[in-house]
Amino acid sequence: MKPIHVGLLGVGTVGGGTYTVLRRNQQEITRRTGRNIIIRMIADLDQERIRTLTAGDNDVVATSDALEIARHPDIDIVVELIGGQTIAKQAILEAIAHGKHVVTANKALLANHGNEIFAAAQQHNVIVAFEAAVAGGIPIIKALREGLAANQIEWIAGIINGTSNYILSEMRTKGLDFDTALASAQQLGYAEADPTFDIKGFDAAHKITIMAALAFGIPVRFDQTYIEGITQLANEDIRYAEELGYRIKLLGITKRTSSGIELRVHPTLIPAKRLIANVEGVMNAIIAQGDAVGPTLYYGAGAGAEPTASAVIADLVDVTRLMTSNPEHRVPVLAFLPELLSDTPIISMEEVETAYYLRLQVADQPGVLADISRILADNDISISAMIQKEHLSARNKVSIIMLLHKTKEKNTNAAIKKIQNLPVIADKIIRIRLEELGN
Template structure:
């Protein structure tokens, strides 16, 4: 099998290295020799992490997708503009395509997979979610006998690194973000990571696979971690929780929930113990029950592992095209965020005066919402007090109404923080 690569950066270089290092075992498993013959790069003279002595390099990416000797194109450059055109050209030329590009699949996967089906080629993207963790294949193959009820994942390593460091070292968000950028975990513009867009791309892919629907990235309710404070983390810890940035997809009545947001998870649950840049996805299914998939969510060889697994699938013809290759699809509407039922954590800053606690609990009573737990911290130098509250299950619309009522009260001193709680059992 002759392979052309678009991009020889971290992931592309990792693919070449793993193919060279493990060539004998890969050929023994598949019966086919995989040979990288051509790579599209920005600068042919740039120093690389892999040996390119037997690979022709070109600065014209269309040479790769149009080359008659290339059987499979690996798209490893990212973006959704030129990249989409390159992938379409490769498919129209009858070439299989493997990509690690979650943004491309989340935004244009439906049409690209339809095109691949029409041209009878494969478009695979295991590496687009959670790096080297084989979560797409697990959902598509290993759990194929199950009805998936829900999944919840730490699917962005940058956000997990920041929240872990904030908890372990008591640092604030901005301070840890700067370190993450210095270490290369976060981009110079970290918006996609810290505001949840990257995780929303990945969640839309996982949900489509899990529930057999089309991709619905535009319907994912998304909130980042940039307003999480050390006070939130301290109060959550005292209540027995860890804050994680989760992508959550679950069946709810006749529809599904698709949401990315900071989440309080009970400390005893395994996913609460996934720290640093690691990724994990917890899946609840009817036959198997709850299972957890854990590993490196990024990195050259970890992601290369997923790319090469897709190559092996093409050789062995093991999987259909993801999502739209299925024989039928469920029509599941996405539940509006206001209608989502959840337990919630609220953190307030209020004047430390007599009767304020009764006024706060009175607002909850007025909205017919039960308080599960409440803690009050000592007054600060401005004679204010922090109050942290967890609720029983309630709609997002109702808890936002409570927030509005508290913020309109004379005793309130700051915006009320609201964070979902998920038990994930």
């Protein structure tokens, strides 16, 4: 069969990995597909980078113009690994308009402009594949769209940002504070010089937004995702959580409820005995709970040149097989037929029901606990566990750590506001959400 001609946009880390793995495993991949998948053109502003990567490979045409590849008649599939939302978006839309299939790892672009891109792809009968956009090498998109197709997905919870997970692992195992752990992550190349994107939860939010669309058959709704990062986490809380049998992880969570879909990213206490609580360092893991299959978990490298290339190339193989088929019989880009997407609303964080961990620093005097308990009870919140600790620095204060049963966030907010105003409360109340993730 005729070889498939690929145009590669961007040869940074993932682009370089894609080129390398595709060449190294060419024979094995051809044994699977029956046809060669060949990178024919590469675009990168840095021409030297292309030359270094492709040294000795005379069949590759180098250009600095991504759009040239997007429009080139010799190219069947365009792989967008430029990142960002300007040139990348333009190139993808141009490729689609020229009838080319697209593979991308660009989660930010899909989270923000996925609906527009997918609509264009549908109009032009081309495929947009994005396995590499969520959790690197873990084939989670395929699992959600195909492997679990029999199920009504009930919820998804995932460790989907390796940088944050590395920092949290370091804080727990070495007793570091956030800043020290972040510095260590930066030194090892696990966090960027400007780590905002990872530690503030935006990256995880892009990914959980995409998974929510796939799981529930809804449009991509990044603007409605609740996002809270790990920058405010104190080591103290990691230790108290541990004492209560929990670990703190930055989770992306999406859940189907009777009033709508929850879509949120925040630090979360989860039982230490859960498999996902034991995912350490930069690794990623996702639990998908289906009504028939129950809980399933997928674990692997969430980033890095070759793991991400693994996902990009799996998409290339898929597209190679599907491009000749009737578009009606392809797996829909968002798992459900575009005309049957649902408009189930995303519910606001105030309406989300979850359990909580609270840490209150209070004056060490009689009656304090009675006041706090009264306010909680008045807001229909019940306490499931409580420990009292000496304050780390002040002798006349104590720390009270409480776990609260599931309740609506707005109730907790109201109670916290009232408790915060009690004269005995010395500092800002720490509140971290808690999810049991099964039983």
